[in-house]
Amino acid sequence: MNELLMHKEQVNEQLARYGVKFGIYKNGVFHERLFPFDPIPRQIGRDDFSLLEKGLRQRVMALNRFLSDIYGKKEILRDGIVPEEFVYRSPGYLAECEGIQPPESIYSHISGIDLVLGKDGVWYILEDNLRIPSGASYPLIARALCRNCSPNTFRRNTVQDNRNYGAMLKEVMDHVNRGGINVIFTPGRYNAAYFEHSYLAEQSGAILAESADLFVDQQVLYYRTSQDPVRIGAIYRRVSDEYLDPLCFEPSSLIGIPNLMDAYRAGNVAILNSPGNGVADDKGIYYFVPKMISYYLGEKPILHNAPTYLPYFREDMEYTLSHLGELVIKDVAEAGGYGVVFGCDLSEEELGNLKETIQKEPRRFISQSVIDFQELPILEDDGQQVMRKADLRAFVLSGKDTVVWPSGLTRFSRNPDSFVVNSSQGGGFKDTWITVSQ
């Protein structure tokens, strides 16, 4: 491992060479930055990972069933497992998707599940991302570059290869493809995750396209070329639901494809991930995922949620208000590390204001016990190692089978006092190794 650390500078040079960047808008201006990489990988033993794999597959299978149910028969609502209000008032619920059966009944093809490892050695799920989870490209390219910079490290450590992500993605796209080419649909060059869009297109052999390159005719989606249009069978969209089709959702969207939803509804194209998935990764719905697992699969949840309270329920409201200073409060409508408040960071006055807001809008918030999660070592520029909070985004791909990518994006906070690891908040990333004992 020390050898890899000695090559930190070379790895960073390589990352710069390949333009491994992410974008961020500050005051309306687009800035592109190299994504800070730490060469010390998170290591997960094969046995631990097997358990994680089982739990993640179970969770994603239940979430896919939930989505199929919500936009179909709604049995989980009828049976009172999930209150209707949590579904119909969720900003992620799209009435326009009612009754649509996606190809192969898969809704969440690429799921990004955020976990942390507690100091008690237990993995806790923090969040499900079923819309357009990003981040797989970073450990994917970092692994290739680290192997190049420090081959001995990989001779001496048996690490499960993660460089098959592009092939896995292609398999998923091919499985749901309705006839035609695979396309990755990007909002464009100035999107925060543009590097990822272009790199995954290269790795999966899909065509990277923007809205101007795509059109729908007679309920069929086409790629517009200088010659004949080419039919598209699967579109891995990296555009949010609301901007996807201006004739169905936000009419002012300039980055969408008019009538895409018509082609989708007619079953002529697979959209990865399906529109409307936001209803299942809503922070409020998160509370009910263990119940979904029991309901749909008849199994006990393998992975744990962080202890969560819904102020919507009277008991939980009372608990939240009386323990506000110890809890983390999350606005269910926010993402990317925004809308997260730690009670312990607030003044008395701020706590009072927050209490008032929660009482006024109980559905808008969840509260969670602060999990004391394990820190990981980070190599500083001066060569010292320091400990920082880190999470793991695991990627679960659902195609013919539901499989977990044997790696993941480990994000860490660069601020010693912060739990927030998002890149948009200044965090960095590590590779995630699944190690096999020799």
Place this chain on the structure above:
Amino acid sequence: MDYGLSITKISHLFWLGRYAARVDATLRYLIGWYDTMLDGKPIDYQGFCRSLDIPCPYTNPHNFMRRYIFDKKNPDSIRSAAEFMLGNGMVLRENIGSNTLSYLQMAVYAMDNASVSVNPGLGFQRVCDLMMAFTGSCDVYIDHLGIRNMIKCGSMVERISLYLSFGYPDEQLRKAVDELILYTDHLSLLVSMDLNALSILQIQKHLLDQGRGITISRYDMKHADESLFQL
């Protein structure tokens, strides 16, 4: 196997070729000026700007060399051309490949390094080396003939334009026009072309082949060259 490409991508390929050639050709041209300036000899930077039809806000030769080459905020600078080159390349990653793209990224870094170096000439050499590596990588590693030739068409259009502006000898111009016509003949991508402009270039090439000079003004020749592709 060649597949169709969107007009947007074809346009990016063309402009990638143009900007890459601009960075390479103008830098090579100005490397000589650096040497000239060491002996305190004058350089005609105003004439240079006139020939390229760009504004000349530069106050003296040193100011010109600094700002025309390195200034990121100057839209006419070589550094800006390098940024546009990279911008066009970035949206073509899956078409040209990450390895080929990486030479463009490195060329931009090399320009920035040269700007703070005491011997920028060496930095320019590095940029030009990387531009050659990019060209070689396009030749060897891009299987799609249409993609390759579109980049080359862009590159030759730019070179012809610059050669005409800089008053390069006819022989060099003949070779460049020769190549451009060859690439247009083998362009598998369907692109809208100005046939009048193509005819002018073909006739001039024929005359140059016969050892005769260009029969129209360099301005008209440049116009024909730059309006050949309707992108």
